[in-house]
Amino acid sequence: MKPKDLKAVYSWKERRPLIADRIFHVPNHYEHHDAFAFPGWDDASLFGNSNPICVEYCAGNGAWILERAKSSPHLNWVAVEMRYDRVRKIWSKIQNETIPNLIVVCGEAWNFTHHYLKEDSIEEAYINFPDPWPKEKHEKHRLMKPRFLDELARVLKEGKKVTFVSDDATYVEQTTQVFHSHPHFHSYSLMKECPGYGTSWFEDLWREKGKKIHYLQFVAQ
Ligand SMILES: C[S@@+](CC[C@H](N)C(=O)[O-])C[C@H]1O[C@@H](n2cnc3c(N)ncnc32)[C@H](O)[C@@H]1O
Numbered sequence: 001m002k003p004k005d006l007k008a009v010y011s012w013k014e015r016r017p018l019i020a021d022r023i024f025h026v027p028n029h030y031e032h033h034d035a036f037a038f039p040g041w042d043d044a045s046l047f048g049n050s051n052p053i054c055v056e057y058c059a060g061n062g063a064w065i066l067e068r069a070k071s072s073p074h075l076n077w078v079a080v081e082m083r084y085d086r087v088r089k090i091w092s093k094i095q096n097e098t099i100p101n102l103i104v105v106c107g108e109a110w111n112f113t114h115h116y117l118k119e120d121s122i123e124e125a126y127i128n129f130p131d132p133w134p135k136e137k138h139e140k141h142r143l144m145k146p147r148f149l150d151e152l153a154r155v156l157k158e159g160k161k162v163t164f165v166s167d168d169a170t171y172v173e174q175t176t177q178v179f180h181s182h183p184h185f186h187s188y189s190l191m192k193e194c195p196g197y198g199t200s201w202f203e204d205l206w207r208e209k210g211k212k213i214h215y216l217q218f219v220a221q
Helices: 063-071 083-099 109-116 137-143 146-155 169-181 200-208
Strands: 019-020 023-026 051-056 078-080 102-107 121-126 161-166 184-191 214-219
Touching: 023 109, 051 063, 063 078, 063 083, 063 102, 063 121, 078 083, 083 102, 102 109, 109 146, 121 146, 146 169, 161 169, 169 184, 169 214
Parallel strands: 023 102, 051 078, 051 121, 078 102, 121 161
Antiparallel strands: 019 023, 161 214, 184 214
């Protein structure tokens, strides 16, 4: 299977939540999420079991999560990515390598989390190299804001971790402050290396360019 073998499932006008072929399509600018009968992650159309669920937001082409899913078959993995061209790349690898414990959510991080993840349902969350949107005029696009942390705090099981990785020192600083100001996260740690963590397409790119990588971890309470 090639990425282009995945055809568009609907037009903009017909957009709706839809689970098809190991992809959960979660449209943005859509008002009827509450009317969608989400079958539950243990339904055969998704994982078909009740193993713990880990989520990677901003999964890109999926390099990091594909390796994690293969090396941790006892966990279920959800790759959240809003760009369809990148969703297609993850999808083709899932098909070609037969990875039963990985699902792609084609959708926006906050929107998906808010509408489709239950309280205390997630084992771990990862955000690897989210776009930093450094210009102030683009600030509204940054993911790491209180309203997203509210959602992470709601869905993560108590005592479980969220990991944020970035090459952008300013975004790391901003994100640290947002976590520190949030009442439901604690145990901050900042690392320069994280052996065994795995790598992604953007991590390889930034390391090649000599950039430093920062790993932030917070625990939900
Ligand atoms: C810089 S890339 C990093 C991709 C991958 N994590 C890596 O390290 O190679 C950021 C990705 O996050 C996606 N993204 C940005 N904001 C998002 C959001 N709010 N919800 C879902 N995906 C998002 C972008 O489409 C892009 O693919």
